Amino acid sequence: MSTGESGQRSAQPTIWEVEDKQVTVEGLDAAGRPDPAYAEALGLLNAPLGRRALALVIDYCLWLLLQLPLWLGAMPLVFKLAAGEISQYGFMNHPSFVFSVVMASLTVALSLVLGVVQLVLHSVRGFTIGKAATGIRTVNARTLAKPGLGAILLRLLIVGAAGLVPLVGQAGFLASPLFDDRRRQGWHDKATGVWLVDVRLGLQPYDEKRMRVARKMVKAEPAPQRSALPSLATPLNPGTQPTYRPGSRISAGVLGVARPSREHTIVEPPELPPTQAGPSEPKPVVEGYVPPGPLATPAPGTAAQPPSTPEASAPPPAATQPATAATQHVVATGPVAAAQPQRIPPHPPLPPPTGCALRLDTGELISLATPVVLGRNPDPQGHPGARAVPVADDSRSLSKTHLLVRPVAGGLEITDCHSTNGSGLVRDGVEYGVTPGVPVRVVLGDTVRLGDRTAVVIPA
Template sequence: MIWEIDDGPRAVEGLDEHGRPDPAYAAALGLIRAPYGRRVMATIVELMIFAVLALPGTIVGTLTALRITGGEDPMRMLQAGELLWPIAAVVISQALVMIFTIVQLVLLGRKGVTVGKAMFGLRSINVRTLEQPRFWRGAVVRYLLMYASFLVPIIGPVLVIALSPLFDPERRGRGWPDMAAAMWLVDVRRGLNPYDTKRMRIARKTLTTPEHEEKAPLPSLATPVDRDAPAEYVPSGRLSGGVIGAHRMSVGTGASEAPAPAPAAPSPVSPLAATPAVPAFAPSVPVAPTEMVDAVPPPLSPGQLLDSFAVQPAPHTPPASPPNVEAPSAPTASPAPASPTAEQIPPPSASAVEDRPGIAVRAVVVLDDGERIDVRGATLFGRAPAPVAGEGAVQLIQVADDTRSVSKTHFAILPARRGVIVVDRGSTNGSSLVRGGVETPLAAGDPAALQAGDIVRFGDRTLSVERA
């Protein structure tokens, strides 16, 4: 037994409470009505094609009809073969017109486009579902009404085809044939193409799905991307190479230096002690000073090590002395040598100073609308870019996109050791790198080096690298 589950009628989005199409919903998706001028031009082009196809048969048929009405005998002309080529011209001409009409109907019913609409960037859709129109009601009915308007010469086509879109009460440019066929003409050059299934689905989902409020980001333990960015989490008393979040900072860039450890306070020693306190063992291998001031005390010299481990003779205990004789003072512990100061640390190189954000331009990029952007550090591109926790100071570039093909944070351009790199931030429509005419998709999170002349394609927008 086969069970059939009836899900009921498919819910149609974009209808008001009375079941009528809502123009505000279509406008929110990015659909734009067809301009009146281009719509008229598309109709004129199609009528001209019809006229060119029908012109040979019309001329030959008219001349033959004039000869017959002028006194020529049709039977004699037929026996003499003078009617064969006029009849053939009329039949071929009408066949071409019929074939062109059928092609127009099929294209309109399946793709919502005709020859004239394709030339001027127009598409026909069902006004309720915003999808392809129905073949019989959408294509056949519309063409029958347009042909019927030619029964009244000049006045009929002008009123039905040219002037009726101006009387649309919804101001959507729908003429009387469009209303009868439940169709709507949209502009795909300046607006969303309703036959682009992927972008249409994204637009519907973006419109119906509410956006969650962004919460304050939690502090991150990750190392900042920018080398000279302020460290957010640096544990004290640990080496920078083995701690997550420890960040190497250049001296002289305004970063605070770790204070040198204070010398240990001398502790009193009992006069009966045999030997003084032995200092803690320190490694004898010298450690080269780094750019980050570590909290490890400097090593002792070999002479200090031998002196610290040498056995001191026990002090001689004097006999009982009078009360006014002072007891021998305890040996004073020598203070620990101070850590190296900032003067002993070598200054940063000139290249490190020039590469700091805000000073040196790492790259110059140009958007497809002509906007030039100087990349000085980590730069995020998108409709509403926002850095994640731990990225530090970044440059945010907001890219205008009416079709919503660009994600909020689409991709990032980051400074590298030599030049800059581009990284896709998990965008919906993805990014690609065009170099030498070859387009390579960018995997989310994988960096790719940029060179001068490269083009980064993201959504419907592009970006060219002028200098890197």
């Protein structure tokens, strides 16, 4: 193997390089402890003490129910042996001995299965059979996610160890939530870092979609104000202090504006006149344009002459193009009442675009020769002539059928299909809400928001 080949191979990254990703936990205070105010803002509520006690009773009664085969089928023979009615030889050769062993084994097996099921459900889904019946879930107090197997096992061991002190031990632990007014956490809950929440009246913490939306609403904060900077543009009035109007950027770096939070007022998009159907173009520079300003009033009977220039002193060429109204100077033939500055004539109306397309924030292009339905798994039924275009979305902010896009004269027409996270239109740095079921026209240069995704309207 040559030296050049070995150098190229060493420059290539190996498969053992793993990117170090740090998980950011939201809702912690400066000391890294869980902030109850953040959980309250999300909509999580403390589990009522009455329902917590009822859930414990249900789980305990279910365990007692599985002990019936042992007590009814095996314990009577054990009691006879303990009372001396039969000897050990008679106990082993008793006609009901096999039946007693089977019933005792059944109780042990069922109790073991129940314990494993309860432990797995509690650590992964946050509920036992009793908690599920009473609408209670257990979460990690710090991350508001599943508590984990280790925390649930430790919590069970702490309550079991408290039983070494008869009555007082377990009773004290079970009554300890009464001493916590903020989150109703018992001593065993605080020791293992878990929290019991109410899912009947509050938010379901194991509903990933609702938790994601709630976190976004709570996390949304106003954008920090930028410091005033001098403008490089020429002011209309040199005597006034110019103001700086910076452009906005979203987190992805695309020119536009950040998505507003739910607390902001959403206005309807303005209607575009027919002359604004296409993208704006720079105004042409007119030859002979005189900047705005006061003009000298000529004396009566004299004509107003244009400013003297070297080119003006030379005679004009014989063959020239005919002068237009925009390039001719106005010559006064009499007294002028008030001199008016000349202005650039407006540009002609822009022709409608021949076609539009959508460029997603990932760079993917979607042609729009025919109507399309966008979403994670869109269903074109109910939209005649439309084709389904699935859009990959790992954050699941898009609905299955999210947005209908139709090509129209001068741009596109978007209609929100009653999506969960809604749609929006960003135009000139302002985002407008799109009412579900109401079509809204968009033009070249506009940005369409679908959930957390964005798409820019570009020429086809």
